Amino acid sequence: xxxxxxxxxxxxxxxxxxxxxxxxxxxxxxxxxxxxxxxxxxxxxxxxxxxxxxxxxxxxxxxxxxxxxxxxxxxxxxxxxxxxxxxxxxxxxxxxxxxxxxxxxxxxxxxxxxxxxxxxxxxxxxxxxxxxxxxxxxxxxxxxxxxxxxxxxxxxxxxxxxxxxxxxxxxxxxxxxxxxxxxxxxxxxxxxxxxxxxxxxxxxxxxxxxxxxxxxxxxxxxxxxxxxxxxxxxxxxxxxxxxxxxxxxxxxxxxxxxxxxxxxxxxxxxxxxxxxxxxxxxxxxxxxxxxxxxxxxxxxxxxxxxxxxxxxxxxxxxxxxxxxxxxxxxxxxxxxxxxxxxxxxxxxxxxxxxxxxxxxxxxxxxxxxxxxxxxxxxxxxxxxxxxxxxxxxxxxxxxxxxxxxxxxxxxxxxxxxxxxxxxxxxxxxxxxxxxxxxxxxxxxxxxxxxxxxxxxxxxxxxxxxxxxxxxxxxxxxxxxxxxxxxxxxxxxxxxxxxxxxxxxxxxxxxxxxxxxxxxxxxxxxxxxxxxxxxxxxxxxxxxxxxxxxxxxxxxxxxxxxxxxxxxxxxxxxxxxxxxxxxxxxxxxxxxxxxxxxxxxxxxxxxxxxxxxxxxxxxxxxxxxxxxxxxxxxxxxxxxxxxxxxxxxxxxxxxxxxxxxxxxxxxxxxxxxxxxxxxxxxxxxxxxxxxxxxxxxxxxxxxxxxxxxxxxxxxxxxxxxxxxxxxxxxxxxxxxxxxxxxxxxxxxxxxxxxxxxxxxxxxxxxxxxxxxxxxxxxxxxxxx
Amino acid sequence: xxxxxxxxxxxxxxxxxxxxxxxxxxxxxxxxxxxxxxxxxxxxxxxxxxxxxxxxxxxxxxxxxxxxxxxxxxxxxxxxxxxxxxxxxxxxxxxxxxxxxxxxxxxxxxxxxxxxxxxxxxxxxxxxxxxxxxxxxxxxxxxxxxxxxxxxxxxxxxxxxxxxxxxxxxxxxxxxxxxxxxxxxxxxxxxxxx
Numbered sequence: 006x007x008x009x010x011x012x013x014x015x016x017x018x019x020x021x022x023x024x025x026x027x028x029x030x031x032x033x034x035x036x037x038x039x040x041x042x043x044x045x046x047x048x049x050x051x052x053x054x055x056x057x058x059x060x061x062x063x064x065x066x067x068x069x070x071x072x073x074x075x076x077x078x079x080x081x082x083x084x085x086x087x088x089x090x091x092x093x094x095x096x097x098x099x100x101x102x103x104x105x106x107x108x109x110x111x112x113x114x115x116x117x118x119x120x121x122x123x124x125x126x127x128x129x130x131x132x133x134x135x136x137x138x139x140x141x142x143x144x145x146x147x148x149x150x151x152x153x154x155x156x157x158x159x160x161x162x163x164x165x166x167x168x169x170x171x172x173x174x175x176x177x178x179x180x181x182x183x184x185x186x187x188x189x190x191x192x193x194x195x196x197x198x199x200x201x202x203x204x205x206x207x208x209x210x211x212x213x214x215x216x217x218x219x220x221x222x223x224x225x226x227x228x229x230x231x232x233x234x235x236x237x238x239x240x241x242x243x244x245x246x247x248x249x250x251x252x253x254x255x256x257x258x259x260x261x262x263x264x265x266x267x268x269x270x271x272x273x274x275x276x277x278x279x280x281x282x283x284x285x286x287x288x289x290x291x292x293x294x295x296x297x298x299x300x301x302x303x304x305x306x307x308x309x310x311x312x313x314x315x316x317x318x319x320x321x322x323x324x325x326x327x328x329x330x331x332x333x334x335x336x337x338x339x340x341x342x343x344x345x346x347x348x349x350x351x352x353x354x355x356x357x358x359x360x361x362x363x364x365x366x367x368x369x370x371x372x373x374x375x376x377x378x379x380x381x382x383x384x385x386x387x388x389x390x391x392x393x394x395x396x397x398x399x400x401x402x403x404x405x406x407x408x409x410x411x412x413x414x415x416x417x418x419x420x421x422x423x424x425x426x427x428x429x430x431x432x433x434x435x436x437x438x439x440x441x442x443x444x445x446x447x448x449x450x451x452x453x454x455x456x457x458x459x460x461x462x463x464x465x466x467x468x469x470x471x472x473x474x475x476x477x478x479x480x481x482x483x484x485x486x487x488x489x490x491x492x493x494x495x496x497x498x499x500x501x502x503x504x505x506x507x508x509x510x511x512x513x514x515x516x517x518x519x520x521x522x523x524x525x526x527x528x529x530x531x532x533x534x535x536x537x538x539x540x541x542x543x544x545x546x547x548x549x550x551x552x553x554x555x556x557x558x559x560x561x562x563x564x565x566x567x568x569x570x571x572x573x574x575x576x577x578x579x580x581x582x583x584x585x586x587x588x589x590x591x592x593x594x595x596x597x598x599x600x601x602x603x604x605x606x607x608x609x610x611x612x613x614x615x616x617x618x619x620x621x622x623x624x625x626x627x628x629x630x631x632x633x634x635x636x637x638x639x640x641x642x643x644x645x646x647x648x649x650x651x652x653x654x655x656x657x658x659x660x661x662x663x664x665x666x667x668x669x670x671x672x673x674x675x676x677x678x679x680x681x682x683x684x685x686x687x688x689x690x691x692x693x694x695x696x697x698x699x700x701x702x703x704x705x706x707x708x709x710x711x712x713x714x715x716x717x718x719x720x721x722x723x724x725x726x727x728x729x730x731x732x733x734x735x736x737x738x739x740x741x742x743x744x745x746x747x748x749x750x751x752x753x754x755x756x757x758x759x760x761x762x763x764x765x766x767x768x769x770x771x772x773x774x775x776x777x778x779x780x781x782x783x784x785x786x787x788x
Numbered sequence: 789x790x791x792x793x794x795x796x797x798x799x800x801x802x803x804x805x806x807x808x809x810x811x812x813x814x815x816x817x818x819x820x821x822x823x824x825x826x827x828x829x830x831x832x833x834x835x836x837x838x839x840x841x842x843x844x845x846x847x848x849x850x851x852x853x854x855x856x857x858x859x860x861x862x863x864x865x866x867x868x869x870x871x872x873x874x875x876x877x878x879x880x881x882x883x884x885x886x887x888x889x890x891x892x893x894x895x896x897x898x899x900x901x902x903x904x905x906x907x908x909x910x911x912x913x914x915x916x917x918x919x920x921x922x923x924x925x926x927x928x929x930x931x932x933x934x935x936x937x938x939x940x941x942x943x944x945x946x947x948x949x950x951x952x953x954x955x956x957x958x959x960x961x962x963x964x965x966x967x968x969x970x971x972x973x974x975x976x977x978x979x980x981x982x
Contacts, residue, residue, distance in 0.1 A: 217885060525869065570871040615870070615880065618889045618920040620978040623872045628880055628887050636868040636880045636887060678908060679866055680878065680923070 014069075017358055020327075021069045022114055023200050028062040029111050031055070032081075033104065040100050045091060056085040062110070068358065074113050077121050080128040081106055087132055095131070102127045205363070208324055215313075215320045219514070219611045220630055222313045225306035227632030232299040239292045246285065253281065321362060321511040328406050329357035331366045331373065338374060339402060342381040349399035350385050352377075356406035361414055362511045365488055369508070372481040376418050376504055377402065379478060384422030384502050394499060396421065412510045419503040425496040427453040454494055458482040483643065486592070489513055489532060515612050517629070517639060519605035520588060523572035526637050528610055528629055533642040535589040535596065537604055542585060554587075554598055561589060564649040566599040570624060573690055592643045599645070612639060624648055669695040670788055671712070675705035675719040675731060676749075685718060685749075685780075692781050702726025706734055709741055715788045718780075721750040721757070729764050736765040745787040747780070837935040841963055844911065844924035847894060852933065852963040853922070854954075859914035861927055864890070873977055878923060881910060888912060890921035893964075896975065897952070918970040933957050 035055045042048050063078035084103060087093035095103060106124040113119050257278055260271050336352050343350035385391075385400035392398055405417045427450035434440045434456050445453065458478050485492045490508040517528035538556070545563060546553050552563045567574045589598045610629040615622060615638075626641035672694045676682040686696045697712065699705035701723040709717075717735065721728035728748050735741045747768040748761045761769045768783045841852035842861070860883075867879040867890060876895035880887050890910050910921040938955025952972075954963040969975065 220885060525871075572871055613887050616887050616889045616920065617918050618891075618976055619870070619873065619877070620976055621980065622870055622977055623979045625870060625872065628868070628870075630882050630885060630887070634882055635866065636882045638868065638870055638880070679864060683869070 016360075018069055020358060021065055021071075024065050025062055025074075025111075025114050028058045028065070029107060031058040032062075032107050036100065036104060036107070040097070049089070052085060052089045056082065056089055059085055071114065071117055073117055073119070073121055074110055077106065077110050077113065077124065077128075080125055080132070081110070083132050084128055093131065093134060099131055102131065208320075212320050212324055215317045216611055218313045218316065219609060220632075222306070222310045223609070223632035224634075225302070225309050225632075229299065229303045229306045232295065232302055235295050236292075236299050239288070239295060242288065243292070253278065317514070318511075324363050325360040325510065326363045326366055327358045327360050328366070331370055332357045332404065334370075335373060335377060335404070339377055339381060342378060343385070346381060347387060348381065348385050349388055350381055351399060351401045353401055353403040354405075355403070359406050359408055359414060360510070361508065364512055365508055368484055368488055372484045372506075373404075373418075375478065375481050380418065380420040380422065380502070383425075384420035386423050390423075394423075408510070409507070414508050414510055416506040416508065417503055418506070419501055421501040424498040424500055424502055425454050425457065425494070426498060427451075430454055430456050454496060457494075458492070483592075486532075514609050516607060517610040518588070518607045519631075519637070520566070520601045521603040521605060522570060522601050523567045523574070524602070525572065526605065526631075526635070527566075527570075528637050528639040529588065529590065530626075530639065530642060531607060533590045533592055535591050538587050538589060538598065540585045540587055540598075540600070542583065556589065556598070561596055561598050562649075563587065563598045563600065566601050566645075569599070569645055569648045590642050590645065592646055595646050597646055597649055599649075610637075610639065669693065670715040671695045671697070672784070673697050673699060673705060673708055673714040673717045675699040675702060675717065675723065675728070677701050677720060677723045681720070688780065689718075689784075692784075694784075702728065702731035702734070705731055709735065709738075709744075714744065716784060717744060717746045718784075719746060719748055721748055721761070728766075729760060732761070732764040732766050747783060747787070749780075838932050839935055839963075840930060840932050841961075842911065842930055843928040843961060844909070845926040845928060846924050850928065850961045851924075852931075852957070852961050853911060853913065853966050854963075855930055857913050857915060857966050859912040859919070862910045862912060862921070864908055864910050864923065872979065876975075877977065881921065883912065888919060888921050890923055891975075892923050893969075896969075913966055913970060915967060915970055920970065920975070922966075933961065933963060938963060 032055050035051050035058070039048060039051045039055070042051065059078055059082045063075055063082060066072075066074035066078060081103070084093065088095070102124075106128055109119070109121060109124050113121065257275075260274050263271070332354050335354070339350055339352040380402045385402070386394070386396075388398040391400065400421050402418065402420045405419075407415050409415045431445040431448070431453050434445055434453075435442050440456075448456075458481070482492055485506055485508065488508060489512070490506060492507075493505045494502065495505065496502040516531040518531055518534055520527055520529055538554075540554055540563070544554055546555070546560075548560070553560045554563050555561075565574055585600050586602070586604060587598045587600045588604065589596060591597075610631075612627045613629060615625065615628055624641055624644045625638045626644075627639045628636050629639055631637055670693075672689055674682060674685045674689070674696055676685060676698070677700055682698050682700075686698055689696045697708060697714070699708050702719070703725045705717065705719065706726070708714075717731075719728045719731055723731075726734075728750065732746050732748065735744055735746060745767045746765070747770060748766045749770045749772060750757065750761075751772045758769050767787055770780060770783065840855045842855050842858055843850055843852050845851075862881070862883055864881065867881050869879040870877065870889075874895075876891050876893070878890045878892050881890055888910075909924045909927050911924055911927075912919065912921050935955070937958055939958075940953065940955045952965050952969045954965040956962055
């Protein structure tokens with residue numbers, strides 16, 4: 006913790022140096038310009054700038070506890086203020102003195118314990134000049150042009166200008182001058198810092214590219230996995246070989262024994278045996294190569310993965326910005342809001358130099374505004390009410406930002422208003438139908454107050470155009486949680502309310518769980534996943550027409566993810582089909598269990614948009630590309646919960662699915678075009694058939710060997726093995742000789758039709774005249 | 789050495805051409821040819837109403853899209869359907885790490901989806917504000933179409949909304965007004981869950 010603090014101060018100091026360098030440059034260059042300008046009217050804006058720069062520098066120095074710098078700046082500020090009021094017009098010598106003082110500030114930043122008494126004295130003298138009756142040449146022509154916007158110099162710093170220490174000054178004067186030259190040289194080295202300005206768009210593109218590397222990393226991992234599979238495959242082959250080898254050897258011995266009466270045929274057998282041995286040798290070579298390759302690709306994937314992770318982390322570090330970039334817009338918002346409401350509110354901000362990922366800052370802008378609105382609208386009372394409660398008429402809101410640990414930032418937004426009345430929240434929740442009166446009564450005060458983060462709950466008795474609609478805080482919570490943070494609430498009636506927000510400093514790489522639903526793969530954000538469960542159908546209870554399960558003693562509603570997404574239900578085939586696999590998701594304080602077909606694995610994913618046409622799709626948050634290059638949609642859990650509430654209102658047909666599954670006819674579709682394949686699959690599935698697909702004739706034959714089908718629908722033109730050959734092979738095999746086959750084709754010639762019938766197809770449908778009722782009719786005739 | 793040689797060579801023909809009548813005649817011929825070529829080019833630019841279109845087949849109809857709106861043509865190997873989208877959105881494809889949505893324009897045009905088609909190609913249409921894929925069975929090639937020969941309406945043309953029709957070429961090529969089509973807000977999916 007102390008280390009962190011020290012580390013943080015160091016970073017802060019580094020930042021201050023960069024800032025200071027800019028201010029000093031500004032002051033110096035403008036001073037130079039000022040000296041050239043003769044006309045007092047033209048001088049004014051330049052002095053204004055110098056004054057502002059000095060003032061900012063003073064403030065910044067105070068923030069990093071550089072007292073000497075602050076003191077010197079204070080002195081400079083007073084001089085500039087005098088110049089601003091046109092009561093001081095420095096002579097060239099005096100300008101030199103000012104320049105020297107400015108230079109000294111630069112040196113001080115590098116070496117904070119440097120002596121400054123001499124410059125302070127000089128500046129003090131300069132300032133004293135201004136207090137004497139105005140000298141003639143400085144300001145006779147123009148009347149003083151007052152700048153109303155400029156802050157009064159005296160109000161800016163509460164500390165009085167420090168008294169220069171006279172005795173040390175005169176003695177130090179000469180050496181200080183010599184020191185100046187030396188310091189100047191050093192300044193060039195140290196203050197021309199190693200910082201450059203880069204446009205954010207360039208950095209964003211850098212981040213984007215670094216993130217894209219994540220895909221390469223995932224692909225590399227996929228390759229190693231594939232190669233490892235190959236190795237196990239060859240292992241299986243070797244085991245089989247070892248089993249058969251003795252038989253082969255025995256066979257050869259037998260043949261050798263009968264060689265004499267085998268009239269030369271043994272030679273042929275030996276040749277075959279030699280060929281088998283040759284094949285064995287070749288596969289062994291293949292095996293060792295694959296093993297070496299698998300190892301190499303494993304190393305490569307790990308190396309690449311490490312580099313990509315480090316690079317991504319570094320680039321994210323580069324993309325952090327201080328909170329001040331966001332916070333500077335807030336004071337005006339608070340001022341405007343409080344004025345509208347006839348309230349007097351002061352905003353205090355601390356820790357605005359702490360840095361955080363720029364994307365988080367952007368996302369947090371609205372939540373900040375919502376919270377502040379909430380504070381002004383609900384928290385701070387009207388001045389009269391405050392006086393009655395023995396509080397100062399003016400309220401305050403403070404935003405305090407601190408870095409709590411390596412990758413976490415704490416934000417406290419507090420007001421000294423009336424606090425949040427749990428009973429009023431309860432009443433509002435009941436009024437809006439979020440909870441029943443009884444449910445509300447069972448909540449503790451703290452639990453009840455958390456209800457304000459739910460949409461539709463508001464404590465405001467009237468709806469204003471800024472808050473009270475009960476949406477704001479729900480959105481705040483959603484945003485904060487989406488960013489991987491958390492929000493909590495402290496309140497004391499009559500004393501005030503504090504929102505505690507914890508945010509990550511950089512956006513973590515998105516992790517997701519891959520699930521299978523209706524034979525499609527989807528990604529669910531890991532942050533939303535509570536746990537994975539298995540449910541016995543008998544444990545499902547129905548309450549108010551909704552299915553529920555008991556989890557950790559709590560009733561959780563259960564829906565089929567396929568129903569929510571509008572996809573056909575599909576249960577896992579095989580021995581486990583009586584157990585349902587489900588995943589419990591949470592968003593905000595809602596929790597729900599979703600039945601899925603299967604859970605594949607968890608991995609890092611790179612979130613991408615769905616393109617420009619699909620701006621927002623319900624239930625889908627985006628998409629990602631897996632290591633296998635496949636596009637997979639990412640589910641939007643908040644949407645899913647909303648959709649689930651609607652879809653479960655429709656009576657579920659849970660019991661019927663299990664029943665029909667058994668009696669379903671099984672159809673194999675062989676078609677090389679992905680669209681036609683999917684179309685056929687959809688048509689057949691919606692007609693109640695169970696469908697399996699194959700990409701060509703060879704694929705179809707393999708499927709036919711491993712599973713039994715009631716009918717085959719096949720395209721004619723396919724790579725590797727066309728439809729005619731497929732039909733011929735099906736007819737040639739005893740097991741499938743009677744299997745009905747429908748050929749679907751773009752070929753329309755009579756010869757083709759005849760050939761189709763020749764090879765033994767049961768029906769022939771031309772794609773041009775294809776329509777689904779036609780196909781279904783033919784199928785229903787055949788099976 | 790070389791420099792000097794170049795100098796003499798570049799200098800010589802000019803002076804020769806000025807004096808030798810054969811060379812002068814040669815120059816004249818070349819000059820007139822060049823002028824002819826130049827005139828022809830200028831004349832083509834003057835007509836200015838030729839557009840270049842990519843011709844493709846979709847369910848045995850021939851369509852054309854102006855090539856300047858086409859980013860690329862991509863083979864359709866695999867796509868991912870997205871639940872909750874209108875049925876003209878077939879799904880998503882991955883074009884070198886970029887995700888692009890693909891559309892079956894027959895469904896968007898409310899054309900009867902008659903006949904199974906292969907839909908093996910995706911034509912990626914790009915405008916300043918939109919990028920999307922249009923499915924095609926087969927790409928025929930790039931050709932030019934004279935805009936003044938385009939017929940803007942044809943009673944026999946079923947289904948296609950006139951608004952997306954640039955016109956029909958004499959040989960029956962249906963030239964689509966893709967720019968107008970992608971501006972159609974009905975094409976954009978922006979769906980909230982209430």
